[in-house]
Amino acid sequence: MHLRQRSETHSERTRSEHMPVEQIPWWQRATIYQVYPRSFQDTDGDGVGDLRGIISRLPYFAELGVDAIWLSPIFRSPMKDFGYDVSNYVDIDPLFGMMGDFDTLLEAAHKQSLRLLLDFVPNHTSDQHPWFVESRSSRRNPKRDWYLWRDPAPDGGPPNNWLSEFGGSAWQFDNATGQYYYHAFLSSQPDLNWRNPKVVNTMHEVMRFWLRKGVNGFRVDVIWHLIKDAQFRDNPVNPDYTADQPPNQKLVPLYTTDLPEVHDVIRGLRKIVDEFPERLLIGEIYLPLDRLVAYYGSDLRETHLPFNFSLLKARWHAREIATLIDSYEAALPDGGWPNWVLGNHDRPRIAARIGLAQARVAAILLLTLRGTPTLYYGDEIGLAQVPIQPDRIRDPLGKNVIGLKLGRDGARTPMQWNAEPHAGFSQSEPWLPLTEDWTARNVETLKKDDTSMYNLYRRLIEARRRSEALKRGSYHLISAEGDVLLYVRALGSERMLIILNLGATPVAFVSTPPKGIVLVSTSGEREGELIDLNVQLGANEGLIIKLAPEVDLSSIEPGFQNSMSPPVIHANNP
Numbered sequence: 001m002h003l004r005q006r007s008e009t010h011s012e013r014t015r016s017e018h019m020p021v022e023q024i025p026w027w028q029r030a031t032i033y034q035v036y037p038r039s040f041q042d043t044d045g046d047g048v049g050d051l052r053g054i055i056s057r058l059p060y061f062a063e064l065g066v067d068a069i070w071l072s073p074i075f076r077s078p079m080k081d082f083g084y085d086v087s088n089y090v091d092i093d094p095l096f097g098m099m100g101d102f103d104t105l106l107e108a109a110h111k112q113s114l115r116l117l118l119d120f121v122p123n124h125t126s127d128q129h130p131w132f133v134e135s136r137s138s139r140r141n142p143k144r145d146w147y148l149w150r151d152p153a154p155d156g157g158p159p160n161n162w163l164s165e166f167g168g169s170a171w172q173f174d175n176a177t178g179q180y181y182y183h184a185f186l187s188s189q190p191d192l193n194w195r196n197p198k199v200v201n202t203m204h205e206v207m208r209f210w211l212r213k214g215v216n217g218f219r220v221d222v223i224w225h226l227i228k229d230a231q232f233r234d235n236p237v238n239p240d241y242t243a244d245q246p247p248n249q250k251l252v253p254l255y256t257t258d259l260p261e262v263h264d265v266i267r268g269l270r271k272i273v274d275e276f277p278e279r280l281l282i283g284e285i286y287l288p289l290d291r292l293v294a295y296y297g298s299d300l301r302e303t304h305l306p307f308n309f310s311l312l313k314a315r316w317h318a319r320e321i322a323t324l325i326d327s328y329e330a331a332l333p334d335g336g337w338p339n340w341v342l343g344n345h346d347r348p349r350i351a352a353r354i355g356l357a358q359a360r361v362a363a364i365l366l367l368t369l370r371g372t373p374t375l376y377y378g379d380e381i382g383l384a385q386v387p388i389q390p391d392r393i394r395d396p397l398g399k400n401v402i403g404l405k406l407g408r409d410g411a412r413t414p415m416q417w418n419a420e421p422h423a424g425f426s427q428s429e430p431w432l433p434l435t436e437d438w439t440a441r442n443v444e445t446l447k448k449d450d451t452s453m454y455n456l457y458r459r460l461i462e463a464r465r466r467s468e469a470l471k472r473g474s475y476h477l478i479s480a481e482g483d484v485l486l487y488v489r490a491l492g493s494e495r496m497l498i499i500l501n502l503g504a505t506p507v508a509f510v511s512t513p514p515k516g517i518v519l520v521s522t523s524g525e526r527e528g529e530l531i532d533l534n535v536q537l538g539a540n541e542g543l544i545i546k547l548a549p550e551v552d553l554s555s556i557e558p559g560f561q562n563s564m565s566p567p568v569i570h571a572n573n574p
């Protein structure tokens with residue numbers, strides 16, 4: 001692999017390495033943790049998590065060491081898409097609690113220096129939102145143009161070929177007024193018309209409502225969807241469509257997502273966030289890297305962090321991951337701060353994607369890459385993707401489109417706290433089942449085991465917190481050979497060498513001396529070990545090695561071989 005040069009060149013352009021620590025925005029130094037409120041902690045015994053539950057678990061975030069939590073939607077909602085269908089943006093759904101509970105949560109979080117981010121869902125509302133109820137009531141209603149209404153095609157069918165992400169046409173006919181409305185997701189989630197200034201102003205006020213309360217920012221739902229083609233042109237057919245893809249991918253979403261005008265809308269959102277000090281705007285965007293980075297904005301006036309989901313789909317191969325990191329680093333605009341995500345409520349759990357043993361290696365990767373990491377609740381205890389019986393499917397996507405196997409419920413199951421009934425999540429049957437191994441796989445049990453996934457996460461977050469090199473040092477790929485990925489994070493004289501075995505075969509890594517001391521290892525057992533001359537890596541093992549100050553980075557020229565053969569010492573740097 002000869003990617004080193006590009007990574008170094010890019011890192012030279014980045015700003016935060018050279019900034020005094022106090023001037024670096026908090027979110028560039030932070031580890032973010034996503035809470036899926038329905039599944040975090042129930043306190044009222046209805047089997048669904050709530051705000052008081054999150055309050056009761058605040059000490060957990062401090063123990064784990066995360067700096068900010070992002071809550072999936074807690075606003076009033078009929079819950080057709082579990083809160084991503086909002087019927088009142090400035091109220092809390094009774095299922096989760098009351099506004100007073102939210103205020104208590106925010107205050108208590110801030111007291112322990114934990115930042116709180118909300119999930120802002122501006123693309124669509126619920127069909128039960130009063131705005132939509134008005135909008136659909138008559139063609140002349142002042143709110144008619146708040147949504148996207150079109151006449152039927154001449155044959156009475158939908159106005160064009162646009163498809164819903166959740167299956168079928170994206171147009172729903174409304175008998176009362178004889179027109180169709182557009183919904184990118186469920187028909188109960190009509191899309192707002194972001195070309196209407198009244199919608200824009202009203203949504204800006206919604207943001208201010210929460211920002212005034214003191215929330216530290218937003219993760220913005222499907223931000224790249226906000227603007228649709230003004231002429232409502234048909235989307236072209238996708239020539240590369242294969243039957244295993246979701247049906248909406250039969251078309252290329254040329255006229256429904258990632259339109260040039262969306263960037264003006266996002267600049268507008270950013271302006272609101274910037275009216276308040278130190279707030280953060282994150283965008284949910286599923287696009288190829290070259291398109292994704294446009295969402296920083298050419299002058300960094302759009303989202304601070306366009307979520308980088310590239311690891312969610314990556315094949316777990318050292319070379320592929322090295323290339324991906326390098327392409328991302330190279331694509332970032334000047335001063336654009338990177339970020340990495342391993343899991344979320346829409347994608348299968350990391351433990352299911354790559355196996356439990358590799359999920360530990362992935363944890364090291366996530367927490368040692370350059371850029372803000374976002375953790376998904378439960379990944380720190382290795383929660384599995386739980387198989388959901390047909391009668392327990394709750395996810396509308398699972399019901400409508402993809403069927404049993406790929407529905408999202410399996411990644412949204414309750415947090416497992418202890419070995420008490422329902423894993424300490426609730427007093428009664430939870431809304432989704434636990435993992436099979438919940439009596440052993442729970443926070444309380446794993447805490448007691450130094451070698452557990454939970455303790456690995458804790459040590460990794462701590463190592464990152466203590467190390468300026470890990471938080472904001474430059475990234476240098478050393479090599480990606482076979483299953484081994486090797487890179488350095490460096491800031492001044494502090495250098496961390498990260499060695500990850502992405503395979504299940506032990507390897508011997510031999511080099512001119514990468515002298516150092518093991519700071520973190522996957523099992524915890526090698527921490528403190530002095531490293532000299534050669535490194536043996538067990539199956540699925542990863543190490544963070546703090547390099548001795550005298551090590552010359554340019555001298556690290558690795559050679560790898562299977563551990564069955566004797567190690568070779570490279571003599572090219574005597």
Ligand code: GLC
Nearest residue numbers: 081084185221222284345346
């Ligand atoms: C986002 C959310 C997802 C939701 C969809 C529609 O992708 O993450 O859960 O179903 O938007 O709101």
